[in-house]
Structure formats: structure tokens, C-alpha cells
Amino acid sequence: MSYVKPKFRHPRLPTNRLGFTVADYDGAISTLCAGCGHDSISASIRSACFESSLPPHRIAKVSGIGCSSKMPTYFLGKSHGFNSVHGRMPSVATGASLANRDLTYIGVSGDGDTASIGMGQFVHLVRRNVNMTYIVANNGCYGLTKGQDSATADLGSVSKYGDVNGFDGIDLASLAILQGASFVARSFSGDKEQLVPLIRAAMAHNGFAFIDVVSPCVTFNNHSGSTKSYEETRAHLDMMPLDFVPMREEIKAQYDEGTSKSVTLHDGSAIHLKKAISGHETDNRQTALNTIQQANAENRVLTGLLFLDPNSQNLNTKLELATRPLNELGKDELCPGSKVLKSINEGLR
Amino acid sequence: MKQIKGINDFVVKFANVNGTGSASANHLFAKSIFRMGIPVSPRNIFPSNIQGLPTWYEVRVSKNGYLGRRGGVDLMVCVNPQSMEKDIASVEPGGYFLYDSTKPLASHLKRDDITIIGIPLTEMCMKEFPVPRLQQLLKNVVYVGALAALLDIDFAVLKGLLNDQFKGKEKLISSNVHALEMGYQYATENYQCPLPIRLEKGGNVAPHILETPHILMNGNTAAALGAIYGGATVAAWYPITPSTSVVDAFAKYAKRLRIDAGSGKKNYAIVQAEDELAAMGMVVGASWNGARAFTATSGPGVSLMSEFLGLAYFAEIPVVLINVQRSGPSTGMPTRSQQSDVLASAYASHGDTKQVLLFPATPQECFEMTVQAFDLSERLQTPVIMMSDLDLGMNDWMSPPLEWDDDYEMDRGKVLDAEGLDNVETWGRYLDVDGDGICYRTLPGTHPDKGAFFTRGSSKNEMAVYSESGEDYVQNVDRLLRKFDTAKKLVPEPKTHPPIEVKKPKTKLKLGALFFGTSASPAYEAVEMLAKEGYPIDTMRIRAFPFHTDLDQFIHDHDVVFVIEQNRDGQMRQLIMNECQIAPTKLTSVLNYSGTPITARDIANQIRQGLDTKSAKVVPLHKETA
Ligand SMILES: Cc1ncc(C[n+]2csc(CCOP(=O)(O)OP(=O)(O)O)c2C)c(N)n1
Ligand code: SF4
Ligand SMILES: [Mg+2]
Numbered sequence: 001m002s003y004v005k006p007k008f009r010h011p012r013l014p015t016n017r018l019g020f021t022v023a024d025y026d027g028a029i030s031t032l033c034a035g036c037g038h039d040s041i042s043a044s045i046r047s048a049c050f051e052s053s054l055p056p057h058r059i060a061k062v063s064g065i066g067c068s069s070k071m072p073t074y075f076l077g078k079s080h081g082f083n084s085v086h087g088r089m090p091s092v093a094t095g096a097s098l099a100n101r102d103l104t105y106i107g108v109s110g111d112g113d114t115a116s117i118g119m120g121q122f123v124h125l126v127r128r129n130v131n132m133t134y135i136v137a138n139n140g141c142y143g144l145t146k147g148q149d150s151a152t153a154d155l156g157s158v159s160k161y162g163d164v165n166g167f168d169g170i171d172l173a174s175l176a177i178l179q180g181a182s183f184v185a186r187s188f189s190g191d192k193e194q195l196v197p198l199i200r201a202a203m204a205h206n207g208f209a210f211i212d213v214v215s216p217c218v219t220f221n222n223h224s225g226s227t228k229s230y231e232e233t234r235a236h237l238d239m240m241p242l243d244f245v246p247m248r249e250e251i252k253a254q255y256d257e258g259t260s261k262s263v264t265l266h267d268g269s270a271i272h273l274k275k276a277i278s279g280h281e282t283d284n285r286q287t288a289l290n291t292i293q294q295a296n297a298e299n300r301v302l303t304g305l306l307f308l309d310p311n312s313q314n315l316n317t318k319l320e321l322a323t324r325p326l327n328e329l330g331k332d333e334l335c336p337g338s339k340v341l342k343s344i345n346e347g348l349r
Numbered sequence: 350m351k352q353i354k355g356i357n358d359f360v361v362k363f364a365n366v367n368g369t370g371s372a373s374a375n376h377l378f379a380k381s382i383f384r385m386g387i388p389v390s391p392r393n394i395f396p397s398n399i400q401g402l403p404t405w406y407e408v409r410v411s412k413n414g415y416l417g418r419r420g421g422v423d424l425m426v427c428v429n430p431q432s433m434e435k436d437i438a439s440v441e442p443g444g445y446f447l448y449d450s451t452k453p454l455a456s457h458l459k460r461d462d463i464t465i466i467g468i469p470l471t472e473m474c475m476k477e478f479p480v481p482r483l484q485q486l487l488k489n490v491v492y493v494g495a496l497a498a499l500l501d502i503d504f505a506v507l508k509g510l511l512n513d514q515f516k517g518k519e520k521l522i523s524s525n526v527h528a529l530e531m532g533y534q535y536a537t538e539n540y541q542c543p544l545p546i547r548l549e550k551g552g553n554v555a556p557h558i559l560e561t562p563h564i565l566m567n568g569n570t571a572a573a574l575g576a577i578y579g580g581a582t583v584a585a586w587y588p589i590t591p592s593t594s595v596v597d598a599f600a601k602y603a604k605r606l607r608i609d610a611g612s613g614k615k616n617y618a619i620v621q622a623e624d625e626l627a628a629m630g631m632v633v634g635a636s637w638n639g640a641r642a643f644t645a646t647s648g649p650g651v652s653l654m655s656e657f658l659g660l661a662y663f664a665e666i667p668v669v670l671i672n673v674q675r676s677g678p679s680t681g682m683p684t685r686s687q688q689s690d691v692l693a694s695a696y697a698s699h700g701d702t703k704q705v706l707l708f709p710a711t712p713q714e715c716f717e718m719t720v721q722a723f724d725l726s727e728r729l730q731t732p733v734i735m736m737s738d739l740d741l742g743m744n745d746w747m748s749p750p751l752e753w754d755d756d757y758e759m760d761r762g763k764v765l766d767a768e769g770l771d772n773v774e775t776w777g778r779y780l781d782v783d784g785d786g787i788c789y790r791t792l793p794g795t796h797p798d799k800g801a802f803f804t805r806g807s808s809k810n811e812m813a814v815y816s817e818s819g820e821d822y823v824q825n826v827d828r829l830l831r832k833f834d835t836a837k838k839l840v841p842e843p844k845t846h847p848p849i850e851v852k853k854p855k856t857k858l859k860l861g862a863l864f865f866g867t868s869a870s871p872a873y874e875a876v877e878m879l880a881k882e883g884y885p886i887d888t889m890r891i892r893a894f895p896f897h898t899d900l901d902q903f904i905h906d907h908d909v910v911f912v913i914e915q916n917r918d919g920q921m922r923q924l925i926m927n928e929c930q931i932a933p934t935k936l937t938s939v940l941n942y943s944g945t946p947i948t949a950r951d952i953a954n955q956i957r958q959g960l961d962t963k964s965a966k967v968v969p970l971h972k973e974t975a
Contacts, residue, residue, distance in 0.1 A: 028815075057801060060638070060793040073803055073815065078794035081803040082637060084630070085660055091585075091622065091630025096793075098583050098618040098631070103794050105850035121630070124623040138919035256394040269582070292464035322614040327639035331759060333616050336606045338753040344574065345750040349384070 017053035027075040027251045032140045037189035037215030038071050038137045044192050045106065045135070046075040047262070048199035052246060059104045060096060064089040064118060068110035068215070076106075084254025085116025090125035090134075094315070097130050100325040101316045105132035105202055112142040115151040115170045120173075126208055127181040131314040133202040133209045136172055137189070139217035140228035142345070147220030158225030173306055174292050176210045177285050182312030183209035184288070187303045188233055189216070193292035194303060197271070206266040209311040214301060232249035233301055243272040265310050273289075273305060282308050350462055353443040354545040357387050357412040357552055359423040361496075364436045365489075366429050368400030371889040374489030375406040376745075377510055378496060383565050383747060384506045385550045388558055390416040392744045394945055397590070397684045403432040407583035410548065414558045416746060417851055417871030420948030423546055424500075424828045426492055428470065434458060445544060447492065447499075459803045464544075468495050477531065478524070487528040494532025503550060504533070564712075568741035569645075571712035572671050573598035574751065575719025576643055577606060580671070580759050583642035585620045585631035587650060590683050591739035592673035595645035625650035629657040629668070636667045637804060639764070639792040641723050644671035647739075648690055649679050651697065658732050659698025662829070663806045665779075665788070667726035667762070670734045671719065673742040676944050685944025686739035688866055689916035694734045695894055695924055700807070702824055703833050705733045705840060706894040708865040709741065712748045714892075720757075720939065721841065727762035729836050730790060738915075740867045748769050770799040777826060778802045778813035786832030833895055843900060848887045855883035856960065861907035862901075862939075865891040865921060865945060870915045874949035879956060886911075886956070891921070896928055911956055913939040915947050922955060953967045 013021035025046040030039050049059060063069035065086035072081040084092045093107050114122045114136050125134070140153040147160045154169045176184045183205045188196045195213065202209035214233050216222050222229040247268035262270045263282055273282070276307035278293040288307040296301035361378075365371035372393070379391035390409045396402040408417055416539070424445040427436045433448070440446050440463045449455060450467025459465070470491050474484040497504055500572050507529055510887070515521040536542055551559065572595050576584065586596045600619055607616045624627040628644045635642035648652065651672055661668045672694055676687040705725060707718045709747050718735055726733040763783075768777060770791065776799065792802035802813035807825055810816040864872040869890050876886045889903045904910050912922040919938035926933045939955045941947035 014949075018589075029816075055797065057797050058794050061803075062634070078798055078801050080791070080801050082634075083803060083805040084633070085656055088626060088630045088657070091627040092634035092637070094620065095583060095585065095631035095636070095640075095642060096638040097634075098620070098640035099635040099642070100794060103638075121627055124627065128620075164831065174489055193586025319618050320615050321618055321619075322609040322612055322616050324609075326616065326618065326635075329582060329616055331580065331757070333609070334607070335757070336576050338755050340606065341578070341751055341753045343573075345562075345564050348566045349562070 020050065020052045020053070022046065025056055025076055026077065027077045028073050030074040031221045032067055032070065032074075035218040036067065038068050038138060038216070039074065040189040040192065041135065041137050041195070041213055041215055042071050042075045043201070044195040044257035045199055047192070048198045048203065049076060051196065052200045054104055054203070058102070059106060061108065062089050062093045062096065063108045064110070064113035065144070066110035066142070067217075069113055071137065072106070087113050087116070088121055090118065093132055094125065094128065094130050097132060097315065098319075098321070099327045101321060102325050106203070107132055107134040109134065109136050110143070111136060111138040111140060111150040111152040111172075113149060113257070115172055118131070122221045123175070123179055126176050126181045126210070128315045129180070129182055129207045129312055129318070131207055131316060133199065134212070135199070135211045135213055137215040138172070138212055138228070139215050139221050140169070140226065141217055141221040143217045143220060147217070154227040157227040158223075158276055160220050160223055171292065171296065173210070173212045174289055177288055177307050181210050181307070182207040182297060182309040183195055184307040185210070185305045186212045186214070186269075188214045188237060190230065190234070191237075191239060191303065194239060195242055197242055198305065200244040200246070200257040201265065201269070201271045204265050204267050204269045205308070205310070207314040209216050215305045216261065236299055236301045238295060238300035238302045240277065240302070242304060243274065245270040245272060263305075263310065271308070273307055275304075282306070340342060350464070351443050352464060352545045353423050353441060356547060356549050357410055357554060358613050359410050359546040360419055360421060361408045361410070361424045361426065362422045362436075363406040363408075363426045364429045364432050365404050365406065366431070367395060367398060367402055367404040369489070371404070371406070371428070371489045373514075375408075376508065377409050377490070377514075378493050378502075379745065380510055380565065381502050381506045382408070382548060383563070384510065385503055385548060387548055387550070387552070387554055388412065388414040388416065388560055388747055390531070390744070390746060392418065392740065395684050401970055403429055412553045413555055414747075415870065415874045415949065416811060417867070417869075417874055418946050418948040419459070419871075420950030421872070426483070428492065437709050445546070447495065449488070449532040465968045466499070466540055468492065468532065473531055473535065474528075483524065487524065490525050490528035491532040494529035495536040496532075497529065498533045498536035498542040499544050501547045501549065505528075507941045531569060538682065563747050565745045565747055566712045567594070567743055567745050567902040568709065568712045568715040568737050569594040569673065569743060570598040571715035571751065572645070572719045572727050572735065572737065572742070573602060575586065575716040577602050578716070578741070579641065579720035579721065579723040580754060581641045581643050582617050583635040583640050584617070585622050585628040585635075585642065586644050587622050587625045587646065588629050589625075589647045589650050591675055591686075591743045592645040592647045592650070592671065595671055595673065621705065625653035626657065629654035629670070632668055633657055633661050633666050636726075641669070641727070641759075643671065644721075645673060647673050647675045647683075648677065648693075651690055651693060653697045658704065659700060659702055660806055661732045662698060662702045663700065665730040665790075666804075667730055668732035669719070669722045669726050670732060672734050672736050674736065674738040675748040676942070682944045684739070686867070686946050687915050687942060687944065688736070688738055688868065689920065689942065690736070691916065691920035694736060697734070703958070705729065705731060705836055707733065707760075707841065708892050709735065709737055709766075710866050710869040710890065712741070712746050712784065713751060715741065715752050718841070724760040725836070727840060728760050728787070728839060729832060730762060731832070736866060739868055759797065763787055765789050765791050765795075765800060765946050767796045769795045776800060779809065779811045779812045779823070779828070781828050781831070785835040786828050787829070787835060837895045837897060840895065840897075842897050843892055844890040845899075845903070846873070846888045847882035848885050851883055851885040852881050853883060854885055858908040859906065860884060861903060861910040861915060862886050862888045862956075863891060863903070863910055863921070863925075864888070864913040869916055871947055871949040872913045873958065874967065875952035878949065878953045884960065894924065896925065901929045901931060904929065904935060907935070909937060910958070911937050911959065912945070913952055915941050917942045
């Protein structure tokens with residue numbers, strides 16, 4: 001495959017290692033509501049791919065159905081994308097990743113798409129550790145079907161129609177950690193500073209990387225009484241800031257000893273965590289779960305890297321797939337030929 | 350009493366309890382006949398259960414090579430007291446009944462119009478073998494030994510098969526051979542051997558059959574081999590009878606034939622999905638990304654895959670689905686055979702959809718059509734469903750050997766690579782450049798700045814840009830119809846057989862018969878029976894949907910056309926009525942939907958009845974005729 005640089009550059013825009021400007025990572029103009037959290041996530045994905053110098057055409061975007069799942073139209077116009085079936089993007093992503101292990105896969109879903117109709121597929125995607133980044137744009141409601149509560153809506157949150165949610169919300173991050181996810185993070189669509197490095201780290205991670213992003217729905221879930229409004233989220237945000245340091249790059253920033261630490265990813269890049277939470281170890285599922293639970297109990301929206309196992313084995317490795325992508329194999333590798341068939345016939349007499 | 354007589358031409362049925370080891374003994378019996386070069390077709394009739402319920406194994410021996418069910422039983426081997434009453438009643442007058450006489454036959458069951466052969470199987474085994482499990486297993490082998498004497502099976506062939514089966518396990522071989530001999534000896538000492546129905550190597554078997562080096566295999570294994578030879582690299586599935594053995598066999602052959610020589614790693618991936626939705630989603634994802642991918646399932650699985658089948662139809666993604674049909678829901682009769690997913694598959698999913706179907710009738714066709722399914726699905730950029738069924742998929746069929754042309758090239762269809770994209774002036778994913786309804790695809794990762802697009806259902810224009818305009822929608826789905834028309838020319842054409850000559854025809858009506866899949870074998874036999882009675886019937890075997898124009902012609906050319914199929918509603922008849930320009934009154938259903946495969950006698954009976962009534966209308970008969 002070729003990694004050709006674009007033919008001309010915009011003189012004023014900075015370029016990345018491949019010579020692309022951020023505009024090379026643009027998609028179509030968004031048709032989401034003005035102020036929708038999802039648009040900020042699109043922008044962060046775009047920035048992350050630009051900053052990490054990924055060739056756009058070597059990225060494949062997959063999504064389910066919902067406002068959130070429309071997002072892939074609005075970033076990376078030079079990448080193939082697939083707006084698939086409500087709640088079933090995990091299976092499409094799994095198949096795609098098996099067919100070509102060399103591409104970078106970004107999955108975008110919603111809380112309805114993942115936590116309700118797609119819960120079964122989501123859990124199995126986690127279990128298989130498919131090599132991809134999976135972002136849930138979590139607004140606590142079904143945007144596209146006009147504001148019904150989703151399964152991640154918090155207990156007691158009031159809907160636009162005035163109904164009080166009487167069910168506990170599903171915490172997708174905890175669930176992912178419990179089910180063995182190798183990279184789990186939470187973020188807020190309004191916090192680009194944290195979300196961009198998180199997405200970069202997720203894409204560098206070898207295996208399934210999950211980011212639950214609180215992404216307010218301005219039209220149906222941004223009123224007072226909603227726990228997923230901009231105001232409520234900001235008021236309760238407990239942010240763990242971090243930096244992403246790609247492999248081959250030196251750490252330039254100065255960090256304070258004791259309050260910060262680095263975790264190295266499989267490919268040699270690193271995540272620099274700038275705030276330590278006592279008792280929370282990112283490589284320990286139990287402490288990660290405790291930290292989340294405590295934050296939830298205290299009404300804090302805890303964001304940052306929650307859990308990471310940099311040495312996880314992804315699905316391709318588990319299935320012992322050959323290194324060449326399956327979609328590149330031809331007749332010579334795949335078809336055993338007439339002689340073999342003759343001997344198979346012999347065995348059937 | 351007049352006993353049934355015949356060389357290489359009879360039906361034997363075994364009545365067993367499932368989970369008692371009878372399956373391998375019964376297979377040994379059928380395979381020994383096959384090795385003697387005599388046409389044989391065995392069928393499992395089994396419950397959805399692992400242990401303890403009645404199960405049957407029906408073996409048709411036919412010098413003429415009729416592989417479908419004939420109907421009726423000439424020799425019943427009954428080792429299951431639970432079903433004995435019905436089993437003995439089902440034997441043809443003049444037939445034979447072999448049973449375990451350890452417990453004498455109840456007097457109310459006795460019949461004086463059949464020959465009763467008692468062999469104390471349990472008692473003999475209790476005396477001879479110390480271990481209870483062996484007593485149970487070898488009881489089955491003892492009756493095979495008795496049958497060897499009664500029917501004249503070549504003993505050396507039986508021994509050879511045991512040697513193959515238990516290679517290297519001398520102890521097992523010798524105990525099995527001993528059990529065979531026990532049965533053989535008992536039968537020769539107590540009964541006149543052989544019976545008037547018997548086997549004879551070579552004998553009266555039709556010469557063209559003797560000349561072919563046949564194989565014995567089931568359709569699911571053949572389909573799996575088709576997937577291997579067709580270059581499938583991704584298999585995603587969820588277990589369901591009767592399709593499970595497709596992926597089982599694929600896994601077995603792939604392990605042998607698909608390992609990368611350099612690294613020892615796999616040139617294929619098999620994923621046991623969490624359900625059929627996911628299985629189909631994985632196939633869609635892999636195919637979208639340019640791999641040849643397939644899944645296999647049955648009725649309930651097809652229901653679950655339906656949403657994805659719709660998306661794949663509209664988004665134009667190749668999909669290969671092997672549908673091994675069975676009857677109804679999971680608590681229906683999941684281990685019984687039917688052809689009852691015809692409509693559900695042809696129009697699978699939401700909106701205006703039409704799916705391409707292939708109808709194999711033999712293992713050889715299961716193999717060839719699976720390869721074809723990959724080519725067609727990529728050429729047409731659409732799902733292709735291969736419609737097998739339990740009878741074909743899970744039973745062993747005598748078949749000419751599988752053949753392979755080493756010059757075969759996979760047809761990957763219209764896919765533009767980087768160079769192709771550079772050479773084309775304007776590219777639009779849904780632009781019908783060639784006028785055949787098939788547009789040019791691109792795969793993810795191909796070109797740095799050309800050919801990327803967003804795949805979605807039908808809200809798009811020719812350039813793959815989001816659109817909800819009615820005009821764009823209509824243009825798109827009309828093009829899909831054009832593509833379906835193109836498919837007509839690419840799918841396997843129907844097979845017609847020259848009519849059998851009838852000297853003094855009893856009717857002036859021009860008669861035709863249409864059928865497909867496993868209804869074909871017994872249909873051909875029925876047509877031959879009826880020809881002897883003075884009714885000439887032309888036949889056409891449908892092999893694909895969309896239908897070939899020859900089908901319309903065939904119907905036009907006949908006064909009465911019988912449509913033979915295995916479902917209640919005459920689904921193929923309905924599909925023809927929907928899709929062809931013909932008068933529906935010409936089409937008369939011949940149906941069987943009891944779950945056990947249709948028999949030649951049943952077909953012939955229904956056609957006779959149809960010819961009796963002036964309107965030539967047939968009342969569906971679901972009861973098997975004796
Ligand atoms: C099988 C099926 N059922 C229902 C729908 C209707 N539907 C479309 S989007 C959606 C909910 C989306 O919610 P979420 O994933 O949270 O996305 P959001 O719009 O909130 O970003 C539903 C129920 C559908 N498309 N498919
Ligand atoms: S309805 Fe809500 S989720 Fe959908 S685009 Fe508007 S703000 Fe975003
Ligand atoms: Mg939502």
C-alpha cells in the first residue's frame with residue numbers, strides 16, 4: 001500500500017509528519033444540532049489522527065445507528081466508513097478487522113446503540129479484544145428518536161418530558177473493565193485537552209480500546225434536572241489530565257515527581273498521567289473499579305485513563321492469523337487445487 | 350405368504366434408541382453396500398435430543414441409482430421396543446422384520462404376512478462381553494453381522510471398513526469382528542440365508558453407475574470444501590442443526606489446507622459468534638473489507654440475520670449464506686428436513702429486497718455452488734444464499750467425485766484498486782457505468798485520496814453522498830432491479846431432461862414437473878414410474894433464483910405443471926407466480942411437509958390424483974403413503 005503525501009500544502013496550516021494538514025482529516029459538514037457534544041468528539045478524533053500522523057486512507061470508520069453513529073461522516077473524508085446496523089457495529093468491526101489487520105479501526109457508537117440494543121455485541125467485542133478504538137458518545141438519551149431515556153441515564157435524572165428515571169444507569173466503563181477490556185477511559189466531549197491524547201493513546205493501543213465520552217445532547221437532554229447536561233457535567237467533572245507521547249518522541253514537558261507517572265504502550269509510546277489518585281493503579285482492574293465506584297458515589301464525573309493492559313493479545317493474535325491481511329490472499333494461498341481434491345475423493349470411498 | 354424378492358433393490362430401516370452407538374453400526378452397514386459398488390442412500394431420521402429417544406436410519410438400495418426415498422420398508426431392523434408397534438406395522442406385506450428376541454415378540458404385534466426374524470441380540474452380548482457399555486455398543490454390530498448373512502454382504506468389505514475405522518486399535522477391531530461373526534453365525538444357523546431380497550456385487554447395477562468412481566459424502570462437507578476451494582477466509586457462525594457441520598468441516602479442512610507454510614499461522618479465521626446477528630455482521634464487515642466470508646445457518650438463524658441481509662442488499666455488500674433448511678422454529682422439528690425457507694430467503698428483510706438463491710440437489714452441487722456463490726456475490730455485490738436442507742446436508746449421498754479445474758480464477762467482481770482509481774475520470778460508488786446495474790466498489794485502505802466513501806443503506810445518491818431525495822432513492826432501487834436482471838444471466842440455468850418415451854400415452858395434456866434440491870431425486874423416479882403407466886412428463890429442475898427465462902417458456906409449453914416441493918404453502922409455486930408472466934392455474938402443487946423427505950411413491954400418487962380430477966388440482970397430502 002502507498003502512503004503518498006498530498007500534492008500541495010496550504011501554506012499557513014501546520015503539517016504533520018506525513019505532510020498532511022489538519023484539513024486533510026476533515027469530513028463533510030456536520031448536520032447535527034448546533035452545540036451537540038458529538039461534534040466536539042468528531043473534532044477531537046480529527047485532531048488525534050492529525051497529531052498522530054496517521055495516513056487517513058489507512059483508517060476505517062465504523063458505526064451503528066443514531067446521531068452519534070452519523071459522526072463518522074463529519075471527520076476523515078478520505079477514509080472509508082460504514083454506517084451499519086443499530087447496535088451491531090461490533091460485529092461489522094470484528095469482520096473488518098479479521099479481513100485486514102493492517103488498518104486502524106475507529107468505531108463510533110451511542111449509549112443507546114451500545115448499552116441497549118447493542119449490549120450483547122459490545123460485551124463480546126470486549127471479550128474478543130478486537131484491535132480497535134471504540135468511542136461511545138454518551139448523552140444519556142436517544143437523540144435520533146427524540147430524547148427517550150437510554151440505559152446509561154442516571155438514576156433520578158429528569159427527562160425533557162419531565163419524567164424521573166427510576167433505573168440505575170449502566171456504567172459502560174466499569175462493565176468493560178469487568179469483562180476484560182484492555183484499555184478503558186472516560187472523558188467529556190468538552191475537554192479536548194484530555195480527549196485528544198486519550199484517542200491517540202487508544203489508537204496506539206494493541207487491542208480493544210474503549211472511551212466512554214459524556215457528550216451532551218443540547219436538544220433533548222441539556223435542561224436542568226438532567227445529569228448529563230453541559231452544566232451538570234462541568235460542575236461535577238473530576239478530570240485526570242494526561243499527555244500522549246508517541247514512540248520516537250522525547251518527553252519534553254516537565255512533570256512533578258510523585259504526582260505524575262508514565263505508562264508505556266505496546267508500540268513504545270507513552271501516556272503521561274499528570275494527576276495521581278490515591279489507591280488507583282491503571283494496571284489493576286480492582287482498584288480501577290473501586291476508583292470509579294467511589295467517584296460515582298460521590299457524584300463526581302471522573303475522567304481520564306481508568307485501566308490499561310499494554311500487553312494484551314488482540315483477536316488476530318489469539319486466532320493465530322498469518323501476518324498478511326486475509327483480504328490480500330489469492331488463489332495460490334487459498335485454493336488447494338485438483339490434486340488435493342483427488343486425494344480427498346479417495347478418502348470418501 | 351408371498352415374500353418380497355429382489356436383487357440390489359430394497360429399503361431397509363433401522364429403529365434404534367439414540368445415544369446407544371447404533372449410528373456407527375448403521376453407517377458400517379450402508380458403507381459396506383457402497384463399497385460393494387451398489388447404489389445406496391442412507392438417511393438419518395433423528396430426534397432433537399442427545400440420548401434416549403427413538404431414532405431411525407433408512408437405507409435405500411437401488412440398482413438403478415435412485416437416491417431419493419422410495420417409500421415403504423421391505424426389511425425393518427427393530428432394536429427399540431418403544432417404537433416397535435408402529436415399526437412392525439410399517440413393513441410392506443411380504444417384507445421382513447428383524448428384532449431382538451431376547452424378549453419374545455408380544456403376540457398382538459405378530460403379523461403373518463411378513464417374515465419375522467428373531468435374534469437374541471442382548472442375550473448373546475451379555476454372555477459374550479463382560480463390560481456393560483460394550484454389550485450395548487456391540488449389540489448393534491451383531492445385527493450388522495446377521496444382515497451380512499441375510500443380505501449377502503461381502504464379509505471382507507465389512508472387515509476392511511472396521512480396519513479403516515479403528516486403525517491401530519487392534520483390540521477394538523477384533524471385538525467388532527467377533528461381534529460381526531456372532532451375528533453372521535446365528536443367522537446362518539437359524540434362518541435361510543440369504544433372503545429373497547439380497548445384494549450382489551456388480552450384478553444388475555446399471556453399467557454407467559459401475560463405471561463412475563463414486564464417493565459417499567454429505568452436502569455440508571461438500572459445501573465446506575466449496576468454501577475452502579472458493580477462497581473463503583472468514584467464517585463466522587453460531588451453531589444450529591442441521592448447518593453446524595458445515596463450519597465443523599470447514600475448520601477440519603482449513604486446519605490441514607490453509608496453514609501459511611512459512612509461519613505456521615492461519616490463512617483463515619473462524620469465529621463462533623454470540624448469535625446469528627453477529628455472525629452475519631462479521632461476514633458483512635469482512636466482505637466490505639474485501640475478504641471472502643461466509644456463514645451457515647438454518648431457519649431461526651435466517652430470521653436473526655434478516656436485518657443484515659437487508660442492509661447488505663441495499664449497501665451492495667457480497668455475502669455468502671449457506672442455509673441448511675429444516676422445519677420451523679427451534680421447538681418445531683429442528684432435526685427434520687424441509688424446503689420451507691424459500692420465500693423467507695428470496696425476500697429476506699425490510700423494504701423492496703430480492704435475494705439471489707442457489708438450489709443444490711447433490712453434494713457435488715453443494716461443492717460447486719458454494720464456489721459459485723462467492724463468485725456471484727462478488728460479481729453482483731449482493732448476498733447469495735445457498736439453499737441446502739437437512740436431508741442433503743447431513744445425510745451421506747453417493748456422488749460422482751468432486752472435480753476441480755486448476756485454471757479457475759476467482760471472480761472478484763468490479764473492484765477498483767489504486768491504479769484503477771487513478772485511471773478513471775469520475776468515480777461514483779453507485780454510478781452504473783456499464784448499464785448492467787453493477788457499479789464499481791473500492792475497498793478501505795486502497796488509495797490515499799481517491800475512492801473513499803461512506804457505506805450506508807439507501808439514503809444516498811450515485812456519488813455515495815447522503816441524500817434523502819425521493820428521486821435518488823428511486824433511481825437507486827431501480828438500478829438494483831436492473832442488477833437483479835443481470836443476475837438472471839449469471840446464475841446456474843435450470844436443467845431439463847428429455848421426456849421419457851411413452852408408447853401409448855393415456856393423456857393428451859402436455860404435462861410438466863418442476864422441482865429443486867432434494868425433491869429432484871424422488872421426482873425423477875416418480876416421473877419414470879408414471880411414464881411406465883402411460884403418462885409422459887417433462888421435467889425442469891430449478892437451480893437458482895432469479896429464474897431463468899427458460900422457466901417461463903417451460904410453463905407456457907405445458908398444459909399442467911406440477912411443482913414438487915417440501916413445504917406446506919407451495920412456496921416455490923408462489924415465488925414463480927410472483928416473478929413469472931404465467932397463468933397460476935397451470936401450476937399444481939405436489940407437497941410433503943411431514944419432516945421426513947418426500948418419497949417417489951408419494952409424488953407419483955399425488956400426480957395420479959391430480960390427473961384424475963379434471964381441474965388437475967391436487968389436495969396436499971402430508972401423510973406418507975405406504
Ligand atoms: C433495529 C432498529 N430499531 C430502532 C431503530 C431506531 N433508532 C435509531 S437511532 C436510535 C437510538 C440512538 O440512540 P443513541 O445510540 O444513544 O444515539 P444518539 O442519537 O443519542 O447519539 C433508535 C432507537 C433503528 N434504527 N433500528
Ligand atoms: S438530537 Fe441531540 S444527539 Fe442528536 S444531533 Fe441533536 S443534540 Fe446531538
Ligand atoms: Mg445517545
